[in-house]
Amino acid sequence: MGHGMTHGGAGRQDGQVPAGLDTSVPHSARMYDWWIGGKDNFAADREMGARFAQAIPKIPQMAQENRAFMHRVVRHLTHAGVRQFLDIGTGIPTRPNVHEIAQDIAADCRVVYVDNDPLVLVHARALMVSDPAGRTVYLDADFTRPAEILAHPALRQVLDLTQPVALLMIAVLMLARDSDDPWTAVRTLLDALPSGSYLAITHPGQDFDPTAMDAIVQAANGAGMTLVPRDHADVRRFFADWELVDPGLVPVMAWQPDGDPPADPNAAYYWAGLARKR
Template sequence: MDTTVAHPARRYNYWLGGKDHFAADRASGDAIEAAMPSIRTMALENRRFLGRAARLIASRGVRQFLDIGTGIPAPGNTHEVVQAVDPASKIVYVDNDPIVLSHARALLTSAPAGSVAYLDADLRNTRSILDHTDLKATIDLTEPVGLLLIAVLHFIRDDEDVTGIVRTLLDALPPGSYVAATHATWEYLPAEAVAKLTAANPDGRFQARDGADFARLFDGLELVDPGVASVAHWHAQDEPQPRPAVEDVACNGFVARVP
């Protein structure tokens, strides 16, 4: 593990107020926050969206979940949300950071009736996830699955075939499955903020996409109302009010059904 290079999971943990990060993660996080002072609000609203989306999918009868880009465990993990609906639910977490791996194995403990697995894998190597023996031992891909892609696709560049990655995942899901995804966008931000964010992304690892480009990655799915919307506003009527402005969150999300 190279702790001199910022990692998205550790940087996200920093923004959420966690303790599992290094100097490079904090420096990167601070640079982004200088360009977008509300970035911590964005991180918190993504987390809240995850809980609402997972709960909705579970309420529709799905009992298997694949959470890719899970990040360092924090209150409201996917298995806690969906096993509150049905303790027999099964969850597979996927991330590619050793710190996430160690914490996940120690903390992501299933309810006795269900099961939880953790895969050390990279979304860019999609087949390594779908073909993993631990995934096959936990999830039955002939039955509906809830696929969660929360704040991860904006780390896959176009030249890494983000469309092919998403399509490979969708092709593996049987009808009746659901997808919940979020994606950062700069479409609501002023030009000066975008310029600062671009300067804070020197390696080009982060790629924002507007709502239309984000939705196109998932063509063919049946969007749950209200479709693609700010994560701060999607099914957020029971969250603390007033809700943050879309400009302060700059992240879209949706839930959709696989027909």
């Protein structure tokens, strides 16, 4: 969600609207796009993004920190020998994407992207140009229905589920209510992955600034959006019995396996962690 407001009509900044897209309702992926300086957002997204920023002025920087974690964790995993990635809730493609980061290190990396927003789909198909040595595919699916993701023929063509897979769930689990039981959905995915696989999560933390979080939840709910920040314990549950990699489940800015954390790692209100299946 970008650096500057753009005013005007309901259309995107270039006026192109894919079929099946309701641009009058804010959408998390397009708000995120606006916060990080993208162009693929509409008036409703910018308006809600600005309301979030009234409650948490640093939210554009927090989105950037979330994105920076994704870059760090993909590099870390690729250097550790992982060659297969399942990125669920990929959002609007913003370079570099997972496959670009991974294939820059190892050209044979394979990536399956999953999202369920028509705008994401349009852009993913245009931008997901894989290194010829690797493979990249995009699935239109919902993480709350994990069996459909796992059974998808395209996933089976790209990923070998007998070999380690890194499952990325970056800033997506907050879109499911507790009553949807996202923990069981994630567990279904984890159980399908072999030993040596990884799970990386970032999740807005309710416990960093509860008052500010309550304000953005109210704004989101008022616009018909689901947004569920969670505390450390509830985010920790997503990793089930997998082994957290150092430094554990920490503020996103503190997850620095190859460097020093910043002076104030609590400045971005996300929990972040990486775990490995034994």
